[in-house]
Amino acid sequence: MSTEIFGFDGVNVWVDGLVRVLLIVGFMTVVVMGLIYGERKILARFQQRLGPTRTGPVGLLQSVADALKLVGKEDLRPRNADAWTFELAPYLVFVPVFLGFVIVPFVLDWQVRILELGLLYFVAVTGINIVGWIMAGWGSDNRYAMIGGMRAAAQGISYELPLVLSLLAVAMVVEVPSDSATGESLRGSLNLNEIIAAQAEIPNLVWQPLVLIVFFIAALAELNRTPFDIPVGESEVVGGPFVEYSGIRWSMFFLAEYAALLIMSLIFAAVFLGGWAWPAGLFQDDPWPRWAQALLVTGKAGLFIFMVFWVRASVPRLRIDQLMSFTWKILLPLMFAQVLINGLVLVYDWPEIVLTVTGLVGVLVLVMAVDRAVRHPRPRPAPATQLEGEAAS
Amino acid sequence: MIPDEFGRVVILLGVALAFPALPLLVSYLLYLFHIRPERPDPIKHETYECGVIAEGGSWGQFNARYYLFALGFVIFDVEVVFLYPWAVIHADLAATALVKAAIFIGILAFGLAYAWKRGALEWR
Numbered sequence: 001m002s003t004e005i006f007g008f009d010g011v012n013v014w015v016d017g018l019v020r021v022l023l024i025v026g027f028m029t030v031v032v033m034g035l036i037y038g039e040r041k042i043l044a045r046f047q048q049r050l051g052p053t054r055t056g057p058v059g060l061l062q063s064v065a066d067a068l069k070l071v072g073k074e075d076l077r078p079r080n081a082d083a084w085t086f087e088l089a090p091y092l093v094f095v096p097v098f099l100g101f102v103i104v105p106f107v108l109d110w111q112v113r114i115l116e117l118g119l120l121y122f123v124a125v126t127g128i129n130i131v132g133w134i135m136a137g138w139g140s141d142n143r144y145a146m147i148g149g150m151r152a153a154a155q156g157i158s159y160e161l162p163l164v165l166s167l168l169a170v171a172m173v174v175e176v177p178s179d180s181a182t183g184e185s186l187r188g189s190l191n192l193n194e195i196i197a198a199q200a201e202i203p204n205l206v207w208q209p210l211v212l213i214v215f216f217i218a219a220l221a222e223l224n225r226t227p228f229d230i231p232v233g234e235s236e237v238v239g240g241p242f243v244e245y246s247g248i249r250w251s252m253f254f255l256a257e258y259a260a261l262l263i264m265s266l267i268f269a270a271v272f273l274g275g276w277a278w279p280a281g282l283f284q285d286d287p288w289p290r291w292a293q294a295l296l297v298t299g300k301a302g303l304f305i306f307m308v309f310w311v312r313a314s315v316p317r318l319r320i321d322q323l324m325s326f327t328w329k330i331l332l333p334l335m336f337a338q339v340l341i342n343g344l345v346l347v348y349d350w351p352e353i354v355l356t357v358t359g360l361v362g363v364l365v366l367v368m369a370v371d372r373a374v375r376h377p378r379p380r381p382a383p384a385t386q387l388e389g390e391a392a393s
Numbered sequence: 394m395i396p397d398e399f400g401r402v403v404i405l406l407g408v409a410l411a412f413p414a415l416p417l418l419v420s421y422l423l424y425l426f427h428i429r430p431e432r433p434d435p436i437k438h439e440t441y442e443c444g445v446i447a448e449g450g451s452w453g454q455f456n457a458r459y460y461l462f463a464l465g466f467v468i469f470d471v472e473v474v475f476l477y478p479w480a481v482i483h484a485d486l487a488a489t490a491l492v493k494a495a496i497f498i499g500i501l502a503f504g505l506a507y508a509w510k511r512g513a514l515e516w517r
Contacts, residue, residue, distance in 0.1 A: 014404070017401040018404055018408075020401070021401070024405075025408060025412060071416055071420050071423060071429075072429050073430075074429065074430045074431055074432070075420060075429075075431075076437065077438070078438055078440045079435075079438040080440050080450060081440075090413060091413055094409070094413050095406070095413075098409035098412070099405060099406060099409060101405065102401060102402050102405050112402075112404075113401040113402070115399075120477055141450050141451050142440050142441060142447070143442065143447070144441070144442075146451040150455065153459065153463070154459050157463060157466035157470075158466065160466065160470065161466065161469050164473050168476060168477060171480050172480045172481075172483065186482075187483070188480055188483060190477070190481060238443075244441060247420065248416050248417055248420040252416070321516030324462065324514065325514065325515075325516070328462075328505070328514045329509065332469070332505065336498055339498065340495060340498055343483055343491050343495070347486075347488055347490075347491045
């Protein structure tokens with residue numbers, strides 16, 4: 001069925017796959033450039049500035065100018081850096097993010113390939129880029145880079161857990177129509193198309209409000225965005241793992257960062273806001289035309305991206321001890337509880353409203369925990385006998 | 394059909410590997426045509442450390458607290474992977490499957506509580 005799009009019917013599968021992949025590459029590059037411009041513009045507005053205005057009409061060509069400048073810059077490698085690790089690190093940050101695009105459903109029946117294990121595949125491939133961060137940090141042989149790389153690893157793996165568990169919790173509640181003859185339906189799917197189709201009338205955000213918030217927080221941390229940007233904080237570790245990179249290799253990290261933002265937003269739109277299906281399913285049984293679906297998905301993903309920028313403009317950076325406590329002591333137990341509650345409700349066929357209520361209670365607990373932490377902050381931990389990341393010698 | 398499930402992943406992997414090479418190639422071409430500068434300099438290739446000469450390398454000992462969190466991650470992440478197959482089919486299994494999963498998660502939660510109690514989650 002999926003090969004009928006754009007008149008690809010009967011075309012060799014490999015050619016079809018290649019065309020789709022190239023379309024997505026082009027799409028991603030353009031969107032990333034737009035996102036960089038958009039972030040600078042929106043952030044500037046939050047800070048009562050104008051942002052880029054000089055290049056092109058209202059600064060629209062800023063990203064193009066930046067890209068040209070970066071390509072034309074000298075590609076430096078510090079003398080002491082480990083050549084292989086240093087030069088391969090951008091690849092390992094970039095490629096996993098890119099691989100995630102396989103499962104992203106842009107509109108109905110249009111994606112590189114819907115995998116039956118979609119969400120598992122997503123968390124599996126996007127987790128790899130932590131290796132790239134460590135390689136960048138270690139390979140540079142720079143103390144700032146080393147500390148940044150270590151922090152990126154610690155934060156990346158810690159927030160991976162709530163992220164994976166939140167996707168798991170959502171996968172549990174998805175209702176999949178299985179047997180048209182008996183009208184029975186199954187629960188639970190990792191296939192993104194099924195997840196979206198199940199939300200045609202009511203998006204998952206209604207059933208899983210807590211999971212949505214935890215996913216958003218964990219996604220912020222996975223993307224190393226403020227307030228979780230300690231690995232790259234300019235005022236602490238001057239750019240972290242990127243400190244020794246320049247020119248084209250540095251731009252690869254940037255590209256990967258925004259590509260990751262884009263893919264997270266699309267996953268968010270698909271998993272929690274019903275992708276292309278909701279609210280179309282409220283009015284008619286058939287899906288809306290493709291352009292309307294594309295608009296829906298763009299709007300939902302745009303909402304996520306805007307919220308990321310908004311948080312960046314509003315919230316200061318967390319300290320690393322606060323950051324680690326937050327995920328291990330609050331997010332992780334909450335997600336375990338949510339998974340168990342989902343299991344209880346679905347196995348015993350309790351009314352679904354229980355999911356909403358318990359989710360809202362969970363949100364309340366989360367808010368109260370954060371409120372308590374803000375009102376009664378723990379003292380800063382005593383400085384260690386040796387500096388973080390400092391060699392003992 | 395091999396090309397049709399993960400075959401496309403392989404295609405995307407190929408493109409993903411080739412895509413970053415493209416700007417590198419452009420960058421190299423610019424260098425060949427003397428548009429991009431390439432002027433090595435001993436000071437420029439020094440490790441950056443806010444203007445002072447870096448003493449010693451950074452590949453030394455590192456604080457063990459990172460290691461603790463990495464251990465915790467490995468344990469929990471592996472366990473979560475085991476939960477995925479259960480999550481997909483749990484509603485069609487008997488209630489005993491839920492009990493088993495609850496025991497499984499309970500062991501995890503106990504491990505988390507233990508690590509918490511022992512102070513492994515404190516950032517020192």
